[in-house]
Amino acid sequence: MAVDELAKCLQVDITQEKHHALIGRARIDSEDIVLVKPQTYMNESGRAVGAILRGTYTTVSDLIVVHDELDLPLGSVRVKAGGGHGGHNGLRSIIEHAGSAEFIRVRIGIGRPAPERDSAAYVLSVFSADEREDAAGAAAKGAEAAKAIVREGPTRAMNIFNKK
Numbered sequence: 017m018a019v020d021e022l023a024k025c026l027q028v029d030i031t032q033e034k035h036h037a038l039i040g041r042a043r044i045d046s047e048d049i050v051l052v053k054p055q056t057y058m059n060e061s062g063r064a065v066g067a068i069l070r071g072t073y074t075t076v077s078d079l080i081v082v083h084d085e086l087d088l089p090l091g092s093v094r095v096k097a098g099g100g101h102g103g104h105n106g107l108r109s110i111i112e113h114a115g116s117a118e119f120i121r122v123r124i125g126i127g128r129p130a131p132e133r134d135s136a137a138y139v140l141s142v143f144s145a146d147e148r149e150d151a152a153g154a155a156a157k158g159a160e161a162a163k164a165i166v167r168e169g170p171t172r173a174m175n176i177f178n179k180k
Contacts, residue, residue, distance in 0.1 A: 017151065018082045018124060018158030023051055025159055035067035036060075044166040050074075059105035066113030079119035080162055081110060084139060088125025091150035093157040095165065095174045096121045120170045122161045124154045 023030050023040055030040035030051050038053045050072055054064035069079065083106055088094060098118045101107035111117045129138035143151045157177070164173040 017155035018122065018162070019051055019053055021155045022159035022162055025163070026051075035064050035071060037064035037068060039068065044163055047166050049166060059109055061106045062109030062111070062113030065110050066115075069114055076114045076116040076119050079114065080122060080165055081107070081119055082122040082124065082158055082162060083107060084126045085123040086126060086128050086135065086139070088123060088127070090125055090127040090147060091154045092125035093154055093161055093177055094123045094125075095161050095170060095177045096123055097170050097174070120165055120173075122158050122165070124158045126151075 019030070023042070026042040026044070028040040028042040028051065030038045030053055032039045032041075033055075036054060036056050038055060040051045042049050042051060050068065052064065052068055054061035056063055065079070065081075068074075069076065083104065085094070085104075087102070097120055099121070100117060101111055107117075107121075110119070126139070129135055161173055161177045164176055168176075
């Protein structure tokens with residue numbers, strides 16, 4: 017949702033099929049960027065990301081990964097530099113295929129499911145009517161965070177988006 021929102025803001029289509037992903041090329045100020053939506057299962061998203069990094073000669077330090085985060089409340093957005101996968105299989109795959117965990121993350125909170133609900137089923141489920149507004153707001157905020165990272169750098173973006 018956040019990548020779609022960013023594409024909408026930048027007026028770019030993410031329709032080119034390449035390396036098991038849909039991609040779109042755009043600019044944020046003077047920076048050329050590639051928006052990527054892996055079309056693999058989430059736990060294999062690193063295949064697409066790694067191939068695109070190699071194909072565009074982009075370094076891992078220039079990579080911004082936007083992902084859902086169970087450990088943040090629904091609607092919240094945080095920016096993080098580096099770190100582990102924290103049990104997130106998509107991040108695990110990206111780290112494996114990119115060869116490093118030293119990329120920037122835009123973490124979008126989806127909250128935790130009720131104790132009796134399976135986390136995997138929760139992550140794959142559609143937002144309820146009550147949750148849609150918070151999710152849409154978080155997607156827009158996630159797109160803004162990605163733009164701030166490109167324009168102002170990760171440290172400044174963290175100062176803006178990691179306020180409690």
